[in-house]
Amino acid sequence: MTARIVAAGVGVEFRFDRQRRPVSPRLSHLRRAGTRSWGLRDIDLEIGPGEAIALLGRSGGGKTTLLRTIGGVFVPDVGTLTVEGRLGALLSVGAGVMGSLTGRENAQLLGVLAGLPLSMARSATPSVQAASGLGVAFEQPVASYSQGMRARLGFATAGEADPTILLLDEVHEALDHDYRAFVRERAREILAHGGIVIAAGHDHPLLEQLSTRALWLDRGRIVADGPFAAVCSKYLASSPEAE
Amino acid sequence: MTVRSWIETWRVRVGFDTPPDNTARRLNRPYPAAVTEAMLEAGKASRATTSSASRRDLLVALTLSDLRARYGRGGWQVMKWLLDPFFATGVYLVLVTYVVDRPGPAPGLSIACATVPFQLIIASVVNGLSSVQMRHSIVLNTRFDRTMIPLAGVITETIVCGSSLILLVVMMAAYSVAPTIAILWLPLVILVTILVSLSIAYPASLIGVWWPDLRTFVLSAVRTLFFVAPGLVALSQVPSGAQKWLKLNPLTGIFEAYRSVLLYGERPAAWELLYPTAFAIILLALIVPLYRSEQRQFAKMVEG
Numbered sequence A: 001m002t003a004r005i006v007a008a009g010v011g012v013e014f015r016f017d018r019q020r021r022p023v024s025p026r027l028s029h030l031r032r033a034g035t036r037s038w039g040l041r042d043i044d045l046e047i048g049p050g051e052a053i054a055l056l057g058r059s060g061g062g063k064t065t066l067l068r069t070i071g072g073v074f075v076p077d078v079g080t081l082t083v084e085g086r087l088g089a090l091l092s093v094g095a096g097v098m099g100s101l102t103g104r105e106n107a108q109l110l111g112v113l114a115g116l117p118l119s120m121a122r123s124a125t126p127s128v129q130a131a132s133g134l135g136v137a138f139e140q141p142v143a144s145y146s147q148g149m150r151a152r153l154g155f156a157t158a159g160e161a162d163p164t165i166l167l168l169d170e171v172h173e174a175l176d177h178d179y180r181a182f183v184r185e186r187a188r189e190i191l192a193h194g195g196i197v198i199a200a201g202h203d204h205p206l207l208e209q210l211s212t213r214a215l216w217l218d219r220g221r222i223v224a225d226g227p228f229a230a231v232c233s234k235y236l237a238s239s240p241e242a243e
Numbered sequence B: 001m002t003v004r005s006w007i008e009t010w011r012v013r014v015g016f017d018t019p020p021d022n023t024a025r026r027l028n029r030p031y032p033a034a035v036t037e038a039m040l041e042a043g044k045a046s047r048a049t050t051s052s053a054s055r056r057d058l059l060v061a062l063t064l065s066d067l068r069a070r071y072g073r074g075g076w077q078v079m080k081w082l083l084d085p086f087f088a089t090g091v092y093l094v095l096v097t098y099v100v101d102r103p104g105p106a107p108g109l110s111i112a113c114a115t116v117p118f119q120l121i122i123a124s125v126v127n128g129l130s131s132v133q134m135r136h137s138i139v140l141n142t143r144f145d146r147t148m149i150p151l152a153g154v155i156t157e158t159i160v161c162g163s164s165l166i167l168l169v170v171m172m173a174a175y176s177v178a179p180t181i182a183i184l185w186l187p188l189v190i191l192v193t194i195l196v197s198l199s200i201a202y203p204a205s206l207i208g209v210w211w212p213d214l215r216t217f218v219l220s221a222v223r224t225l226f227f228v229a230p231g232l233v234a235l236s237q238v239p240s241g242a243q244k245w246l247k248l249n250p251l252t253g254i255f256e257a258y259r260s261v262l263l264y265g266e267r268p269a270a271w272e273l274l275y276p277t278a279f280a281i282i283l284l285a286l287i288v289p290l291y292r293s294e295q296r297q298f299a300k301m302v303e304g
Helices: A027-029 A062-070 A104-113 A118-123 A127-130 A133-141 A147-160 A179-192 A204-210 A228-238 B003-015 B025-026 B055-072 B073-101 B109-134 B148-162 B167-175 B183-209 B212-228 B240-246 B250-263 B269-302
Strands: A002-018 A034-046 A052-056 A079-083 A087-092 A165-169 A196-200 A213-218 A221-227 B037-039
Touching: A002 A027, A002 A062, A027 A087, A027 A118, A027 B212, A034 A062, A034 A221, A052 A104, A052 A228, A062 A165, A062 A213, A087 A147, A104 A118, A104 A133, A104 A147, A104 B055, A118 A127, A118 B055, A127 A133, A127 A147, A133 A213, A133 A228, A147 A179, A165 A179, A165 B025, A179 A196, A179 A204, A179 B037, A196 A204, A204 B025, A221 A228, B055 B148, B073 B109, B073 B148, B073 B167, B109 B167, B109 B183, B109 B212, B109 B250, B148 B183, B148 B240, B148 B269, B167 B250, B183 B212, B183 B250, B250 B269
Parallel strands: A052 A196, A052 A213, A087 A165, A165 A196
Antiparallel strands: A002 A034, A002 A079, A079 B037, A213 A221
């Protein structure tokens, strides 16, 4: 099975009222008009099977918005986006887990959200526990977890649904070295089976290990698209602080 | 090729493939179908999602997580669920019997016939107001049908408030009110209560996202509904001139239906069930399509 992502002219707009609170387009008609900004603008993109992409750019450049749009969390306001494949996503700092639930309860909930039937999500919890390496902490509320433990849980659960498209937004940077190796190995498996891996972050050596191609995003637009080394060099040259 | 058939083609193409060495194969079960998304017609996205995890599974998973997140675990939580309606009824009983001095027949049971269903309604509103924000971590990480969120919230509160039915039994015993054949109507009366709770939970959830600052105001408004219904005293004890106005409140029919079945031992009047049902259906017909359309914007509005 293969995966594919095609975006044509994709744009995602954020609207705010006068108090700078985010509003939906419908709600913006009811509240006093405020500002608008494009999180993504004119995104044309094609990602084929077996491609690993790194998203580079400053904070606020559009990396998270692009990942969330591919993940279906945001709906494009303009353009067309086609995503073929099974998604596994870690798109938020909290890795999508709820603090008041235990690791096991989160694993079951996230398993169902990832597309597993409830019975399968339940029966998969031992393998999630093993893959996460959380041990006894798996039975404790996630509120007591570190960022890295949350990322482990989120990644292990996402892996259980056998994604063909893996989306990682900085959360992998919270992982320790052992688990990063596990993530790399899992990413290579996905790529070997015709899947896609897209990772965003600021840890360029780590991204280079995961990716061959890079997209540099700035103000919601793609500034450069090409081999990782070339795009990363351009980005770093444009922004000396990033080095 | 139409948009629909194009989407279906993709569903078939990627939906039931089974990569090697995965959980599904290990368990020898159908592999979870692909999350295939086709977004077409600029700005008017048409998303096709197939998943073997049914909406029922999603609903159960959301409800279980809601129960644990809101009400915790362990025996003490069960005691809290049981004691809550007793305290609420006790306070109103003292108010009606000693302060207002309008006890009427079996005042404790009469009040319980209002506080028990109202507990479900107000709990559903409280749940709905924070339902999306409470799940911000999954809303920001995963695409799923968010119209299930208020439904899961109402099921959660129904399970929790179900224990308060014990209060009705205790009050019937305390006032020596024997159940009659009319008690067979009770399941239908409870269903109407759940339906009304659901119809209010959807707008509450939407308000919680759109105007989070108004949560306290909404709660006050719903509490006001209790007092502009025959909550503390039965409708028959209210001056006749005010009765017709109180009947406009959908809670009036619900409270009176409980009293008919449990206190008076008679079949509820048709309006007591039909009016709240019609109110709920109309509200759901108006709000659910709006909610369905608006839920695609939730991720932009919740705080991470």
